[in-house]
Amino acid sequence: MRPGVGRALGPLLLLLLLQCAGRRAIVNRSVSDVCATCHIHATCHQIEGKSVCICNYGFVGNGRTHCQDKDECQIGASKICGNHTLCHNTHGSFYCVCVEGYRASNNNKTFIPNDGTNCTDIDECEESGLCGHNARCVNTEGSYRCYCNDGYKLENGEHSFHPDENIVSCKEIGCGSPPEMKHGYIVGNYSLLPGSAVHYECEEGFYSNEGKFSYCTANETWEPATLSCKGVDCGVPPSVLNAHPVSLSGTTYGSEVTYNCDHGYFIASGNQTAVCNAEGQWDGADLVCKGTDCGKPLLIPHTEMIWDNSSTLWSRVYYQCIEGYYFNGDRNFSECTIDQSWENITYICKVKEAFNNVLIFNETCLKWRRSVRGTDVEDRYSFHVQGQRWYQKEFFHEMTFNLTTHKQAPEVCFDLQPGTNYSVNISMVALNFSLLVSMTTQITDPPFPDVEFVAVKGSAPLLRLRKAEDRNGPISLYQVIVLPLGLQSTFICDSFAAATFFSNTTEAKGYVAAEFRAKDVADNMSIALGDRHYYGKFYNAPLKLGEEYCVFLRIISEWNKVRTQSCAVWAQIKNLSPTLQYMTAVGLGSVAAVCLILFLSFSAARSCLHSTVHSPPAALACEAVHLSATVDVAQRGITSTFLETENVSLL
DSSP: OOHHHHHHHHHHHHHHHHHHHHHHHHHHHHHHHHHTTOOTTEEEEEETTEEEEEEOTTEEEOSSSOEEEOOGGGGOHHHHTOTTEEEEEETTEEEEEEOTTEEETTSOSSBOGGGOOOEEEOOGGGSTTTTOTTEEEEEETTEEEEEEOTTEEETTOOSOBOTTTOOOOEEESSSOSOOOOTTEEEESOOOOSTTOEEEEEEOTTEEOOSOOEEEBOTTSOBOOOOOOOEEOBOOSOOOOTTEEEEEEOOSBTTOEEEEEEOTTEEEEESOSEEEEOTTSOEEOOOOEEEEOOOOSOOOOTTEEEEEOSOOSTTOEEEEEEOTTEEEEESOSEEEBOTTSSBOOOOEEEEEOOSEEEEEEETTTEEEEEEOSSOTTOOEEEEEEEEEEETTEEEEEEEEEEEEEEOOSSOEEEOOOOSSOEEEEEEEEGGGTEEEEEEEEOOOOOOOOOOOOOEEEESSOOEEEEOOOOOSSSOEEEEEEEEEEGGGGGGOOGGGOOOOOTTSTTHHHHOEEEEEEEGGGOOTTEEEETTOOOEETTEEOOOOOTTOOEEEEEEEEEEETTEEEEEEEEEEEEESOOOOHHHHHHHHHHHHHHHHHHHHHHHHHHHHHHHHHHHSOHHHHHHHHHHHHHHHHHHHHHHHHHHHHHHHHHTO
């Protein structure tokens, strides 16, 4: 709406509002004259166009000069509250409570029976253990009674009792529990009535030759039983052929005796332990011991055996090396032991050395010294080389070759792969001599990063990380390095420190934006520069507008205390500017603000017109004044919003 139209409608709406207010004042004055005289406990009502004062609920009177409290309880609690109740009058009202032994059906302590609430009997027997031991509870109207269980009776001879009235207990009818019998137990069922009997038997391992019954007498007591259970005794343990007892816990029921074979014998079958059973017999003494026989002695390579063919306990066999070998061990004989086996001895016959002093040099080369055989004699060596990598299970490098030389200190170098564990077997066929040497090669620089170079202007690119092969050693880390474009020519891959974005050198020398462990990298993994996330311990900080950057990918290998790396230029970013999405979001936000203000202005005007149709003229004038002020404020808000929108669009 234009400002000129608002100023024209203002006076007209004000006039209509004043007329409306005048008419209301005339009507309200006549109504308020009567209602102003109502009692404090009365309410003014309109009946057939007249104002009448009526006392509130719970009060009686003329409504103007007096309203007294009405005592609802005077007609009787059972009439106003119902059966099993008490009525309590209050100022202007009343409430009901249930008598003891009853509860309100709405589970409240107090109630007013206008919702159908009544008092119902409380089943006290729902509470467990109310009547005590050996008694049961029976509910009654408003109370309960306790009765003894079958087989029990009250001490005072009464039929029933109430715990609040009597301190009594239910006593078992008859003799009560039978007496306990040491090492004995009761057989079958029994009665507690006078004249009944209890039958006892001894536990396993015990016996008795006396009476086994106890009787309930007429005065409700048990006669003492004459049963006496005594433990069985197995006596002296039996003897076992070629064996002797080593431990004995006793000779009564459950006692144990343990046997071992005599010297020179071994256990062929049976149990070493016998147990005294319930019948007084030793059970399980079936051990069988046989004489020791170790059989033939073990054969040891490159030895001759000196043996008298005896294989009984402590028999001996002697060994000596054959010609061309020498002894290397702890002793030269073995004995037949109690375990029926010959002792394991460390007896090794080694071939007399053909060469010694094998040394590794330059990581992939070997040299050694020959035994003294004459400088004019040529020796032929056979080499078998095998290489494996723990980090690359499918890798296997193998080669074999021969070398013939008459040098006293031969040397040989191998064409080995980096980052590999090798075993080299050197054999000298003429003297039947071989030697195994272990070699480990150091890792070299990982493969040059396979990157798709990106050169962009205005925005940060989305980079694709390709997984590299563990060709020269195990790859440990991938790092994304961001530095000013002017430092690209001075960047050295192996000297760049892993600086974070928040370090003091970040502005001058760049920083590591992300670090990934090799096991977490998938082929063609996407990386968005400046996404404000942490990768490893490094922060991928947003790039500054207007700056120019150079991005490197560094691959790091670490193994056997050696660290190597390779780097490649990944991207160049120039004239970095706000993204299209950012500009679009700012513009849409400005348009949305203007639309919201226009919608609010239209809603206020529509409300004013609706009030003009249904309201008196004076009320319409009041609304017109409010509308004029609202429109004026809305206009100023729209102007301010457009200025903010223009300022944002200039950024």
